[in-house]
Amino acid sequence: MSPVRSNECVGMELPGVGNPRTVRDLAALVQSYNPKLVFLSETRQSEEHMQSLRWHLGLKAYLVRSCVGRSGGIALFWDESLAVNLITISNKVIDVSVQEDSVSPPWRISFFYGEPRVEDRYLTWEFMKRIKSRSDKPWIMVGDFNETMWQFEHFSSTKRGERQMEAFREALEFCGMHDLGFVGLPWTFDNKQFGRRNVRVRLDRAVADDNWSNLFGQASVEHLVSPCSDHCLILLRLAPADAQRVKPKILRYEIMWEREQSLEDVIMEAWDSGPAKTFLASFASALKGVMQSLHSWSRENFGSVRRKLEELRTRLAELNGKMDDDSRAEARRMAAVMDEMLYREEMMWLQRSRIS
Structure with a gap:
């Protein structure tokens, strides 16, 4: 049984999604990877504002929960070619079934934003156990669980509480879930502090049951850095990326040239x-x-704006992987360069868009 052809989805914690710079980076990533599902957590935006984001992403179908006060907020956008049916929704979880077409097998994906407060984290684990029986489809969970599974996933001068990690592992075991691993930085959250105050943790991940892994045996997870978030993006591929077809080059005037x-x-x-x-x-x-x-x-x-963005993102990941102050300063400079490239990318795609 072959995996669905629409083979990528993105999960991202994106505070400040109302910021044009943040939206540009997200839109550039969607253009680069062409995901069919995009989940955003900690949006800090109203449902009305998040609805307008679908035009930037080119994904018109959506489910949104507004923020509460100045925190929270989650959203899921998807391509209309997919049949997406809601199973459960709350302020921190969007749980759906997905089917590409009538002959493809349906499967289940739950997007999580775990309780940020340690004393409330048990609510996430109880909710996870409670929704397990709501569908018997192959199941995967993706998101920011705000917890690690093991001590070695916590990079800090202080240790993480063993009980809270054990509670997370017990909830995953109850649901029959295993970690899918990853490619990229060994952490997904960086508080951007210096010296002993620096904390880097793997809080975001994808976990699945055996039925889902058997259905998508070539699935992989990649950590992508963003200059606009202290979290990595989680890129889930259900199958290896298809080779791009070479298209004839169309010579057109580019508005972004006017930056020179x-x-x-x-x-x-x-x-x-x-x-x-x-x-x-x-x-x-x-x-x-x-x-x-x-x-x-x-x-x-100019070169290829998209290629330069990929090179800059790779370089930013390398700098974020280092601990010294010089690398931190260089990472900030690299983020400023990316901001200019993202602006040019946005101009390029707006020029190609049919949407005013």
């Missing part, structure tokens, strides 16, 4: 060096030459 002051000089030089403009065909030929010159200039000065 030298644009006008490049256009004037290309136009003046072209053929004499004596009839309509010569004007068309001259315009074609200008566009070719602009794309040659763009490759030298």
Whole structure:
């Protein structure tokens, strides 16, 4: 039985999702990985505001719970090609069944945002046990559980409480869940502090039962860094990424070029060096030459925005993996560079969008 072709979903804790910079980063990630499901936790936004985010993501179907005061808030967006049916929803959990088409097997995915307060965390584990029997479909849980399973997942000068980790493991065992592992940084949360105050913890993960793992034997989990969040994104692939098909290059004028002051000089030089403009065909030929010159200039000065973003994100992950102050400072500079690239990415995709 083959896994569904719509083979990626993203889970992310995203405080400040109302910030344009944060939305740009999220939209760039969706453009890069083309997930069919996107879950956001700790949005700190109202349901009305989160509804508008679907146009940025290109995922029109959604389920949303508003924040309470200035904290909380969860949202799930998905591609309309999927049949997504609600099983359970609360302020911290969205639990649904997913089916790609009538011949694909349905399965269950629960997106969690665990109780942030240690003394309330038992509520998450009790809720997890309570909803276990609400569906017999192959089951996976993804999200920020606000807890680790083992001491070695807690990178700090102080140890984590053994009882709270044991309670988490006991709840997973009750539900028949096992950890799916990951690729990337060994932690998913970094408090961005220096020295002994620095805490890095693996709070976000994907866990599944045996039926789900048997259905998706090639599934994998990747930790992706974001300059806009102190949490990593959780990228779940149900199958290896498909090889991209090569499409013919379309030469178009890019609005993002206008971020460079030298644009006008490049256009004037290309136009003046072209053929004499004596009839309509010569004007068309001259315009074609200008566009070719602009794309040659763009490759030298801009390159591939998406490729540069991927390189910057990889470099940011490397810097975040280091403990020294110089690396921390360089990571902040790298985040500023990413912000400019994300702005250019947004301009590029808005230009291609049919939505005003």
